[in-house]
Amino acid sequence: MPDLIHNLEAVRQRIAAAAQAAGRDARSVTLLAVSKTFPADDVRAAHAAGQRAFGENYVQESLAKIESLADLRASLEWHFIGPLQSNKTRPVAEQFDWVHSVDRLKIAQRLSEQRPDHLPPLNVCLQVNVSGETSKSGVSIPEAVEVAQQIAALPKLNLRGLMSIPEPAGDLDAQRAPHRQLRELFERLCNDGLELDTLSMGMSSDLEAAVLEGATIVRVGTAIFGARDYAR
Ligand SMILES: *Cc1c(COP(=O)(O)O)cnc(C)c1O
Secondary structure, three states: OHHHHHHHHHHHHHHHHHHHHOOOOHHHOEEEEEOOOOOHHHHHHHHHOOOOEEEEOOHHHHHHHHHHOHHHHHHOEEEEOOOOOHHHHHHHHHHOOEEEEEOOHHHHHHHHHHOOOOOOOEEEEEEEOOOOOOOOOOEOHHHHHHHHHHHHOOOOEEEEEEEOOOOOOOOHHHHHHHHHHHHHHHHHHHHOOOOOOEEEOOOOOOHHHHHHOOOOEEEEOHHHHOOOOOOO
């Protein structure tokens, strides 16, 4: 899969250039390779090229993939980033290292209750619906303050930060605006006493804008694996 390896390197260079422009250490930005709809073999190839963190959106698909990559489990980090229904939380609590898409307290409570005792707390981000967001998922900015405090108190979760999926925008300034709003909310929550270290924002088309606004995890699918074919 030479394309994949080439793409991965190109994305790493985009992150490095954006970090440099922002005066940040490129190592402060983690690349999450979003492998949804792509086969386990692609994950294996990316892993062989040094990629460790992978993002998945669909419970059934991801469980099959995690299973077929069980031999690599100790050196893979699985991040659930898709919409999560409350009747599907258990396998996610059992199999994943992170959930970025916690968008209400009930989901967080279930994940905490269902996280197995022998595993470390599940890392989670609160998904925030910044203005004009495409996806309807996520708490509003005013709601986020209270919900974040409630999630932070759950025993088997480690609230790491915030996540958002802004509306696609054309130019850099328009792309930066919603990322800036998320960062400002993040700073407010930190000032309120929450110990957060993660801003999960930026995808294939806007990762530079996100890194300039302080993203610590960028979630990149298309630019690494190519266009998705949902019929597959
Ligand atoms: C699919 C997806 C991505 C990756 O999007 P690309 O545009 O392919 O990079 C990132 N985040 C979430 C939540 C996604 O569902």
